[in-house]
Amino acid sequence: xxxxxxxxxxxxxxxxCISDKYPDLVVMDADLSKSTMTADFKKVAPERFINAGIxxxxxxxxxxxxxxxxxxxxxxxxxxxxxxxxxEQILNTLASSGxxxxxAATHAGLTVGEDGMSHQMVTDxxxxxxxxxxxxxxxxxxxxxxxxxxxxxxxxxxxxxRLGRSKVPGLFEAGTEFEPGKIRTLREGSNVTLAACGIMxxxxxxxxxxxxxxxxxxxxxxxxxxKPLDKETVLEAAHQTGxxxxxxxxxxxxxxxxxxxxxxxxxxxxxxxxxxxxxxxxQSGKPEELLELYGLTAHHIAEKAIKxxxxxxx
Amino acid sequence: MSxxxxxxxxxxxxxxxxxxxxxxxxxxxxxxxxxxAAKSGHPGGSLxxxxxxxxxxxxxxxxxxxxxxxPDRDRFVLSKGHAAxxxxxxxxxxGYFDPEELSTLRQxxxxxxxxxxxxxxxxxxxxxxxxxxxxxxxxGMALAGKLDKKDYRIFNLWGDGELEEGIVWESVMAAAxxxxxxxxGFVDWNGLQIDGPITQVMNxxxxxxxxxxxxxxxxxxxxxxxxxxxxxxxxxxETKGRPTLILCRTVKGKGVSFMENEAGWHGSAPxxxxxxxxxxxxxxxxxxxxxAAQKEVNR
Numbered sequence: 001x002x003x004x005x006x007x008x009x010x011x012x013x014x015x016x017c018i019s020d021k022y023p024d025l026v027v028m029d030a031d032l033s034k035s036t037m038t039a040d041f042k043k044v045a046p047e048r049f050i051n052a053g054i055x056x057x058x059x060x061x062x063x064x065x066x067x068x069x070x071x072x073x074x075x076x077x078x079x080x081x082x083x084x085x086x087x088e089q090i091l092n093t094l095a096s097s098g099x100x101x102x103x104a105a106t107h108a109g110l111t112v113g114e115d116g117m118s119h120q121m122v123t124d125x126x127x128x129x130x131x132x133x134x135x136x137x138x139x140x141x142x143x144x145x146x147x148x149x150x151x152x153x154x155x156x157x158x159x160x161x162r163l164g165r166s167k168v169p170g171l172f173e174a175g176t177e178f179e180p181g182k183i184r185t186l187r188e189g190s191n192v193t194l195a196a197c198g199i200m201x202x203x204x205x206x207x208x209x210x211x212x213x214x215x216x217x218x219x220x221x222x223x224x225x226x227k228p229l230d231k232e233t234v235l236e237a238a239h240q241t242g243x244x245x246x247x248x249x250x251x252x253x254x255x256x257x258x259x260x261x262x263x264x265x266x267x268x269x270x271x272x273x274x275x276x277x278x279x280x281x282x283q284s285g286k287p288e289e290l291l292e293l294y295g296l297t298a299h300h301i302a303e304k305a306i307k308x309x310x311x312x313x314x
Numbered sequence: 315m316s317x318x319x320x321x322x323x324x325x326x327x328x329x330x331x332x333x334x335x336x337x338x339x340x341x342x343x344x345x346x347x348x349x350x351a352a353k354s355g356h357p358g359g360s361l362x363x364x365x366x367x368x369x370x371x372x373x374x375x376x377x378x379x380x381x382x383x384x385p386d387r388d389r390f391v392l393s394k395g396h397a398a399x400x401x402x403x404x405x406x407x408x409g410y411f412d413p414e415e416l417s418t419l420r421q422x423x424x425x426x427x428x429x430x431x432x433x434x435x436x437x438x439x440x441x442x443x444x445x446x447x448x449x450x451x452x453x454g455m456a457l458a459g460k461l462d463k464k465d466y467r468i469f470n471l472w473g474d475g476e477l478e479e480g481i482v483w484e485s486v487m488a489a490a491x492x493x494x495x496x497x498x499g500f501v502d503w504n505g506l507q508i509d510g511p512i513t514q515v516m517n518x519x520x521x522x523x524x525x526x527x528x529x530x531x532x533x534x535x536x537x538x539x540x541x542x543x544x545x546x547x548x549x550x551x552e553t554k555g556r557p558t559l560i561l562c563r564t565v566k567g568k569g570v571s572f573m574e575n576e577a578g579w580h581g582s583a584p585x586x587x588x589x590x591x592x593x594x595x596x597x598x599x600x601x602x603x604x605x606a607a608q609k610e611v612n613r
Contacts, residue, residue, distance in 0.1 A: 026461070050457060053491070058450045058484035065454020068432070068440060070385070071461075089481075092444040093451060097432035 002170025007163040008106040010142030012037025019045040028075040036076035036106045056081040060089040067099040079108035083124035094158045095134045102152045104161045109249035111166040111287035120282035126254025128160040136227040138162040140201040143172040181225045183233040189219035193237040196247035206298035238268045243308035252276040271311035273304045318351045318417040326409035338368040344403035350589040352420040358579040360400035362504040362564040367404045379409035382436035393448030394473035395429040405437040446479030456497035471500045475507030477518035489557045490529030497557040498550045504566035506577040525559040537562030
């Protein structure tokens with residue numbers, strides 16, 4: 001059985017594991033290292049850990065200066081302050097110069113829970129996706145997180161990696177090989193496609209089980225690289241299943257739903273329905289309560305799938 | 315398309331014995347010609363910082379124009395990226411690229427972007443222009459130098475109006491916290507920003523006291539006197555355990571009679587007559603300032 005672990009925890013553990021393997025690796029944090037889990041790296045390589053204090057914009061730009069001096073830099077803070085507060089630093093200093101900085105943003109989405117809307121970042125995929133030359137990745141579990149960290153190191157240039165606070169079920173066995181940038185098809189199906197990322201991948205699989213009991217066979221895609229998007233696999237799904245439901249712990253505006261809808265609309269139009277946060281702010285609550293309240297459930301995904309099928313043109 | 319002829323005069327080779335005053339006049343003429351040809355750009359703050367860049371690139375910094383990526387080089391970051399014309403002129407005349415290319419400033423397809431872009435042109439250490447960010451990247455470079463136990467130095471130039479950006483103080487705090495004595499910051503204290511005197515728009519003064527309070531060593535210098543700049547840099551190098559700020563008193567538009575101390579010349583280009591007047595003001599002793607610079611050739 002694959003391990004259930006928060007992606008942030010897998011991230012910190014992975015950084016600590018590979019600290020010796022990559023001597024140019026530098027990790028930065030903005031006073032949240034015990035939450036983002038970069039403290040794991042600090043423990044084993046304190047000389048290559050730099051705390052920027054509560055000053056995210058400066059941290060992003062300092063990382064750029066380190067990268068321009070030959071370092072591979074991971075910077076971590078909560079997604080709200082990385083993608084939100086530091087949007088323009090990521091755009092103007094990191095991405096426009098192609099600097100080798102990996103922004104690993106944790107506590108993305110509603111499952112931050114009790115901290116509420118000020119800390120629940122549900123527009124980061126949309127923001128980061130709009131920046132040229134920035135890769136945007138959302139791992140679905142701990143094993144995929146570890147693979148992405150190493151992939152990010154091996155591929156020069158800026159990356160945004162979206163990580164979560166809460167524990168997620170393990171989907172992949174340790175040692176699973178991932179093809180960089182490629183969408184992984186987790187379940188075959190021909191009636192509808194469920195394209196999911198992050199914590200929603202597991203819920204999409206549950207939704208597929210529910211649909212199967214009604215004789216509806218859903219294909220489930222793990223879209224962990226949102227940019228550049230594996231358009232080929234998306235269009236193949238559009239062509240072969242004729243309807244798509246996107247599932248993300250993010251606003252329905254501009255994120256995975258936006259990326260899939262744009263791709264499909266331009267080349268092979270089929271109904272695309274989006275499961276996500278409906279253009280509204282989050283609030284305090286237990287993560288599982290909030291997911292229910294905002295409709296991020298397997299049940300809701302299954303309902304949307306049935307609706308998407310009904311919208312197919314005869 | 316007509317292109318301005320810039321001339322090919324360069325000062326390459328080891329620094330130390332270049333005629334700094336002559337070079338500064340040439341760089342100022344370049345700025346005028348570039349901005350005139352582009353019909354836009356920022357002459358005021360380029361002219362106020364010309365002597366600082368002249369001193370750094372032609373006297374102080376350990377660099378090799380033939381190997382712009384040499385890992386042990388000193389680095390210069392132009393945090394006030396809108397002064398790109400003077401940076402481009404300084405790089406070209408130092409031997410990083412052909413000065414003839416200076417006339418392409420701000421044109422579509424040019425490597426001389428409106429604000430410096432990292433990777434477009436040799437010698438540009440960082441993309442800057444969004445104020446405050448360059449200074450933070452300079453702090454990152456200084457951290458890297460410390461991590462790698464290298465003895466190269468990092469120089470950063472802020473504008474005085476730029477100090478109104480909050481991120482500047484984040485970076486100033488970090489540089490002192492990490493005891494970055496390999497970092498020297500300059501402020502081009504010309505006292506003017508786009509909307510008027512800095513003390514009226516949003517007063518960042520007292521600048522020296524603020525940096526001292528953040529833990530920096532502060533030197534005051536006349537930003538148009540090479541000896542004064544040189545003494546301040548020497549003191550910065552002697553200062554251990556903390557970064558140094560060299561607060562340079564300067565004149566916006568320095569060297570061009572009608573531009574000096576005029577906020578209006580922050581970001582506007584001279585017309586044909588104004589250009590000729592400026593070149594006359596900046597002429598080498600015994601010349602009219604008009605020669606090659608006035609000639610246009612069709613390409």
